[in-house]
Amino acid sequence: MKNYLKNLVEPNNSKRSKRFAFFIQFLIILSVITFSIETLPDLKPQTRVVLNAIEAFCVVIFTFEYVSRIFVADNKPKFIFSFFGIIDLLAILPFYLSFGIDLRSLRLLRMFRLFRLFKLVRYNKAMKHFAQAMIAAKEQIILFMIITLMLIYFAAVGIYYFENEAQPEHFTSVFDSLWWSIVTLTTVGYGDVYPITVGGRIFTFFILLIGLGIVAIPTGIISSSLTKAVEPSSEEE
Structure with missing residues (x-):
């Protein structure tokens, strides 16, 4: 199971890994689009239900990815406190906090969802080069x-x-x-x-x-x- 998850969530040349990577990237873009749509005034209740369902689905997948990466990591604390580990956590944290905190009164927490964009760095070679350049400099x-x-x-x-x-x-x-x-x-x-x-x-x-x-x-x-x-x-x- 550990090897299967490792080959799935960690980028490699296998078709399974590539499909999962594209799926995650699609969900990241989708979640950012729904976040933007939520800011439109006078949305119909049915539309908000659909947006909330999309958000819940994205968070479930992101949570699976986050937990799986911790599970397959050779050095779990190192991954948890790494750049991508923190980004993965911030990408799902606002959703779970919403069950105990009214995000309407803490609008800043909703902005943490935008950290999902940084997840794209993991899957994009050009973005990886930019991140490496920032670290080097x-x-x-x-x-x-x-x-x-x-x-x-x-x-x-x-x-x-x-x-x-x-x-x-x-x-x-x-x-x-x-x-x-x-x-x-x-x-x-x-x-x-x-x-x-x-x-x-x-x-x-x-x-x-x-x-x-x-x-x-x-x-x-x-x-x-x-x-x-x-x-x-x-x-x-």
């Missing part, structure tokens, strides 16, 4: 995020001192200035808050230049790691 990404947070704070402090007296309603404190700092460094520029002093505009000019680099740097890091992740697979083929 995690140190650079963490360092980049720390530097970015420091720059955001620096920009917030700088614009506060330039604009506080001119626009006390928008730049009341450094904390209020953080919003401007974030949208400026990410080059979004909503235009709801902007500098009006000469010093503030000059400061903003340099912050925008830094922002262009902030957008480009992670792209280069991930692209480099993705290339390294794809190369071994290409050589094997």
